[in-house]
Amino acid sequence: MLPDGLPRHPAILCDTTLRDGEQTAGVAFSLDEKRAIARALDAAGVPEMELGVVAMGEEELAEIRLLAAELTRAAPVVWCRLRAGDLALAMRSGVRRVHVAVPVSDRQIDGKLRLTRADVLTATAGLVAAATAQGMQVSVGAEDASRGDPAFIAAVAAAARGAGAIRFRLADTLGLLDPVETGALVRALLPRLGLPVEFHAHNDFGMATANTLAAWRAGATHLSVTVNGLGERAGNAALEEVAAALEARGIATGIALPALPGLSALVALASGRPLPAAKPIVGDMVFAHEAGIHVDAILKRADTYEDPRSAPARFGRSRMLVLGKHSGLAGLRAALAGHGLPDDEATARRLLPHLRRLAIREKRPLTAADLARLLAEPVPAPPPQP
Numbered sequence: 001m002l003p004d005g006l007p008r009h010p011a012i013l014c015d016t017t018l019r020d021g022e023q024t025a026g027v028a029f030s031l032d033e034k035r036a037i038a039r040a041l042d043a044a045g046v047p048e049m050e051l052g053v054v055a056m057g058e059e060e061l062a063e064i065r066l067l068a069a070e071l072t073r074a075a076p077v078v079w080c081r082l083r084a085g086d087l088a089l090a091m092r093s094g095v096r097r098v099h100v101a102v103p104v105s106d107r108q109i110d111g112k113l114r115l116t117r118a119d120v121l122t123a124t125a126g127l128v129a130a131a132t133a134q135g136m137q138v139s140v141g142a143e144d145a146s147r148g149d150p151a152f153i154a155a156v157a158a159a160a161r162g163a164g165a166i167r168f169r170l171a172d173t174l175g176l177l178d179p180v181e182t183g184a185l186v187r188a189l190l191p192r193l194g195l196p197v198e199f200h201a202h203n204d205f206g207m208a209t210a211n212t213l214a215a216w217r218a219g220a221t222h223l224s225v226t227v228n229g230l231g232e233r234a235g236n237a238a239l240e241e242v243a244a245a246l247e248a249r250g251i252a253t254g255i256a257l258p259a260l261p262g263l264s265a266l267v268a269l270a271s272g273r274p275l276p277a278a279k280p281i282v283g284d285m286v287f288a289h290e291a292g293i294h295v296d297a298i299l300k301r302a303d304t305y306e307d308p309r310s311a312p313a314r315f316g317r318s319r320m321l322v323l324g325k326h327s328g329l330a331g332l333r334a335a336l337a338g339h340g341l342p343d344d345e346a347t348a349r350r351l352l353p354h355l356r357r358l359a360i361r362e363k364r365p366l367t368a369a370d371l372a373r374l375l376a377e378p379v380p381a382p383p384p385q386p
């Protein structure tokens with residue numbers, strides 16, 4: 001353990017923006033968009049990247065081949081079902097790392113595969129053995145692990161390990177877990193799996209990032225992420241959140257944090273999923289302060305409301321002090337001075353109520369032009385004395 005109680009094992013981010021991210025309903029990347037995203041992820045230092053689903057056919061395969069060839073640092077991975085046909089396609093992708101997804105809950109084994117647990121064990125051992133025999137490095141994913149029987153998950157891992165798999169992924173496919181449950185699941189399974197563990201979170205209850213951190217704390221060395229948390233339904237764990245949260249704890253991820261805003265903007269555009277203003281790390285307004293008490297304190301000393309671990313400069317961004325309904329005198333006077341306008345206390349006191357009314361009407365941060373206009377307005381007569 002590190003002095004502050006953090007574990008020492010690595011946190012290796014495995015990006016799946018181009019696989020689970022693109023599975024988001026309505027999202028479809030062109031080849032140019034995929035190339036730009038893959039290049040940006042590679043340049044940002046993402047160590048591993050799922051490039052796509054080989055079963056989608058020849059065009060997808062050709063694109064995977066091209067994307068893999070362009071990576072300079074990241075290790076490419078292709079995604080397969082538990083099917084020999086998928087492996088045959090993966091072999092033609094030129095990529096030497098294959099991930100095989102194995103449904104492990106009875107609901108999925110029976111409900112979608114129409115197989116038995118015994119069938120799944122046999123198929124897993126067979127497919128992993130065939131892949132390794134052909135020179136592939138194979139990871140195996142336990143799909144729907146959070147609804148699976150831990151004893152059966154351990155049996156799948158044993159089959160995978162026996163056939164030469166190098167890693168085992170636990171997927172909270174429906175995003176059902178909370179951080180305490182995630183930690184407990186990973187801690188309980190880790191000694192029974194006998195392989196490095198990856199955790200793949202979904203965000204159905206808004207806990208994907210927290211669950212990913214909990215999985216890492218519990219011993220998972222590999223963490224599945226997507227840019228902007230893109231992914232099935234409510235998405236996956238967001239790369240930018242997981243990387244920032246780990247780095248804030250002194251855990252090196254190899255990710256260049258200042259590259260994250262550009263990466264997010266690129267994926268937001270290509271996916272047609274604009275970033276919410278309050279999206280952690282990358283949202284337009286996450287480093288903006290308006291409330292008088294906060295702005296006054298920040299002007300006195302920035303770390304009152306801005307911790308160095310999450311400060312905008314870490315991500316190549318800047319703090320914004322904005323004017324609005326909740327501004328106080330200190331913030332208003334600083335803004336007036338910053339815009340070269342009269343900033344004495346009497347002027348600021350006179351402006352403040354007008355500023356509030358304007359902010360309520362406009363529902364946006366106020367600008368220098370707003371201030372100049374308010375200053376130019378005639379001073380209203382004082383209210384009549386009773």
Ligand SMILES: CC(=O)SCCNC(=O)CCNC(=O)[C@H](O)C(C)(C)COP(=O)(O)OP(=O)(O)OC[C@H]1O[C@@H](n2cnc3c(N)ncnc32)[C@H](O)[C@@H]1OP(=O)(O)O
Nearest residue numbers: 020023053055056081082083101102103112113143173232
């Ligand atoms: C939790 C996840 O993220 S799972 C990954 C989801 N990703 C995708 O679906 C990628 C995009 N998918 C596709 O393009 C298509 O669904 C394809 C090419 C994969 C398959 O297309 P089709 O042959 O038309 O099959 P279809 O989509 O109708 O059904 C899926 C089939 O995959 C099977 N399947 C699903 N998961 C697995 C698995 N892990 N291992 C083996 N088979 C699986 C289903 O049982 C079904 O088989 P069936 O047709 O014999 O009943």
Ligand SMILES: O=C(O)CCC(=O)C(=O)O
Nearest residue numbers: 101141142143144171173
């Ligand atoms: O690849 C896997 O192992 C799991 C697939 C997945 O995306 C999920 O279960 O959410």
